[in-house]
Amino acid sequence: MTVNQRPRHFVLAAGGTGGHMVPAAALAAELTRRGHRVALVSDERGVRFPGLFEGIQTHVLPAGRFTGGPLGWAKATRSMWRGRMMARELYRTFKPAAVIGFGGYPALPALLAAFANRIPTAVHEQNAVLGRVNRLVARRVDAIATSSEPTERLASGLLAKTHLVGNPVREAVLALRARPYPLLEEDGIFRVLVTGGSQGASILSQVVPDGLAMLPVTFRRRLQVTHQARIEDIDAVRAQYAEHHIPAELATYLPDMPEQLAWAHLVIARAGASTIAELTAAGRPAILVPLPGATDDHQTVNAREITRAGGARTIRQGDFTAVELAKQMQKLGLDPAALQNAAGRARSCGRPNAASDLADLVESLDAPVSRLPVGRPSKPKVQFA
Structure with missing residues (x-):
């Protein structure tokens, strides 16, 4: 050693x-x-x-x-x-x-x-x-x-x-780079993962079920959804999916996120840093809705690289309606080759x-630890601003 x-x-x-x-x-x-x-x-x-x-x-x-x-x-x-x-x-x-x-x-x-x-x-x-x-x-x-x-x-x-x-992402997510994008046949199941990150996102719960319901019936019947929702939203979201006859699994937390990413054909999500890192590590195309109140609007900036590369579509929250979601879903989801290409572009952004x-x-950074001072500590010199 x-x-x-x-x-x-x-x-x-x-x-x-x-x-x-x-x-x-x-x-x-x-x-x-x-x-x-x-x-x-x-x-x-x-x-x-x-x-x-x-x-x-x-x-x-x-x-x-x-x-x-x-x-x-x-x-x-x-x-x-x-x-x-x-x-x-x-x-x-x-x-x-x-x-x-x-x-x-x-x-x-x-x-x-x-x-x-x-x-x-x-x-x-x-x-x-x-x-x-x-x-x-x-x-x-x-x-x-x-x-x-x-x-x-x-x-x-x-x-x-x-x-x-x-x-950095978890090793289980990084391992997805070695797995191919899940096979998507023209009449096969289309798996959608909806996640607002660790805090959840009510706007996704409000818009996504109705947006998916607006898809052509032949597309809608293929959907299988996993939706992470806030605890205060989950019952209403479950009822919406049931009303639209869309198979959906609801949870307030997804402990098996790597496995959820593994089978997802499309992710609808916020643009938090960990979400972007996992999408680009796994190579999964996405529709991103940045949190408008994020400090310094950092989620919008987070989404730029993957969006410019063609691995995601970004929709401002003010423009995120059921109609707009259905439009973007059709552009992405009705062409398996285009969706797989978007997955590859997302993957190209990964580190x-x-x-x-x-x-x-x-x-x-290794250096010998200094002899720690004894007695009363000095006042820190950092200025809070």
Whole structure:
């Protein structure tokens, strides 16, 4: 075992949504496979995220969101300070070789503690727009890993330490690259996967059943739908599909997402970073409806590459009606050759080595852990803006 291959400890810090947790879990799996030990820092949602971090040491640190005016900012600052102190205590025993942030406010205390203890740091940006927390710490971290090129809101002065690696996905999703696009015969079953990501999407529940009902009867009879819906929407959506006589399986969460992707001929989805990464890893054509309220409109930017490549069609939420969906479905679904071509174009946008490349970058941060200071910690120098 060479010096660079020796086992080390790494802390991964991520917000509790799927967009942050999935790539963190993929990196954790790759680092563990290489013989390293990994700890996760997140919020209550993150450490309980199903199916991602079994066997990984997890920690919940307090972290506030800087919203709500002066009172909210003061409360968030106190939470961040407490989280930073707790992270420093963790580092005294765990002794990480590096701390890697994946965005979201729960990642911030861990990074602030790493700065204070002079531990090497990196951030990974899943979206095509650099997120708020990653922008906040970008000048202080040792490396910035991005998922797309270009990445908006990334200062040109930071490009020297920026590395394009892609957005890691679970190995089960990556394995779909070796499987062919599912056979689609002109009169065979047409499988549709509808997903709003880990948070669900009510607009998909409101529009998709009626849009599918508008398809020509010969096409509609071929449909088989799996639809992930919010718990408050699921009964109404189930009733809509039943009314339209469209076979549909409904769930609030899809633990078998890789298998759902494997058999899907078409995906109707939001344009979150993990969704785009999985579509391009597996090579699945999509109709994308970016979340209009996403910070910096990042979902619209996320969808650009796969849409320009011809692997997806993007519809603004304001234009996403049953009529428009039926129109786009017919353009895609009535020509099996065109749909398979779109699948190939989606696949061409994938970066299948993302987890390995990110792990290489993380290992390259290796440096002896500094002697941790004793006594009262100094005030962090990060400016909240």
